[in-house]
Amino acid sequence: MLQELLIVTDNPGKKREYRALLASLPVPIRFPSDLGYRIDVQEEGTTYVENAALKARAGVQVSGLLSMADDSGLEVDALGGAPGVHSAYYVPGSDADRIAALLARLDGIPWEARTARFRCVIAIATPEGKLYTAEGTCEGVIATAPAGTGGFGYDPVFYLPEWGCTMAQLPPEVKNRISHRARAVEAALPILQDLLEHGTTRRSTEARG
Ligand code: IMP
Numbered sequence: 001m002l003q004e005l006l007i008v009t010d011n012p013g014k015k016r017e018y019r020a021l022l023a024s025l026p027v028p029i030r031f032p033s034d035l036g037y038r039i040d041v042q043e044e045g046t047t048y049v050e051n052a053a054l055k056a057r058a059g060v061q062v063s064g065l066l067s068m069a070d071d072s073g074l075e076v077d078a079l080g081g082a083p084g085v086h087s088a089y090y091v092p093g094s095d096a097d098r099i100a101a102l103l104a105r106l107d108g109i110p111w112e113a114r115t116a117r118f119r120c121v122i123a124i125a126t127p128e129g130k131l132y133t134a135e136g137t138c139e140g141v142i143a144t145a146p147a148g149t150g151g152f153g154y155d156p157v158f159y160l161p162e163w164g165c166t167m168a169q170l171p172p173e174v175k176n177r178i179s180h181r182a183r184a185v186e187a188a189l190p191i192l193q194d195l196l197e198h199g200t201t202r203r204s205t206e207a208r209g
Pocket residue numbers: 011043070071072073074085087088118151152153154155179181
């Protein structure tokens with residue numbers, strides 16, 4: 001049985017969510033900073049799968065541990081799917097700067113045309129060189145002004161019609177039930193459990209990435 005799982009991220013928002021989302025795993029999870037590693041990956045892929053795979057494989061290379069990473073983003077239909085894989089770097093500066101830029105680009109766009117989704121692709125890389133992926137999405141609408149202080153990134157403008165509030169206004173345990181990351185983890189958990197317990201899995205999401 002493998003002893004630990006490396007989650008390749010330094011994003012404080014993602015770290016907080018993974019601590020809760022992976023609490024049922026039979027081994028402790030570690031982040032690069034816990035183990036004294038700095039894993040700087042140029043996210044030069046053109047897809048979430050490529051970028052998630054780059055990060056997960058870098059984790060194995062540096063640590064030798066079973067490693068997992070996500071690449072995620074916000075896809076706004078009225079902007080042709082932007083910012084998408086470029087969500088973290090949409091404009092330089094802070095999350096608040098990126099939200100301001102997004103709202104400016106959607107100025108005048110009516111509510112019914114402000115549909116969007118968060119997408120999360122998880123890649124799991126094994127020390128033996130195998131790669132598995134899992135994906136989750138969450139549908140919403142881009143609000144006209146930010147609201148709420150929870151979560152991170154674009155959460156304050158991601159409005160969930162069925163909840164009547166933004167992702168940043170949801171209690172963390174609710175975000176961790178319905179989010180794109182929660183859904184990707186749900187799909188990844190059986191793979192992780194097989195790999196941690198048996199070192200292998202027969203599940204069919206092995207990818208080339
Ligand atoms: P990356 O996966 O490190 O490339 O960064 C993903 C970027 O997408 C983050 O920096 C956020 O801007 C955005 N993002 C991803 N997941 C979430 C989320 O759960 N809430 C809000 N924004 C998110």
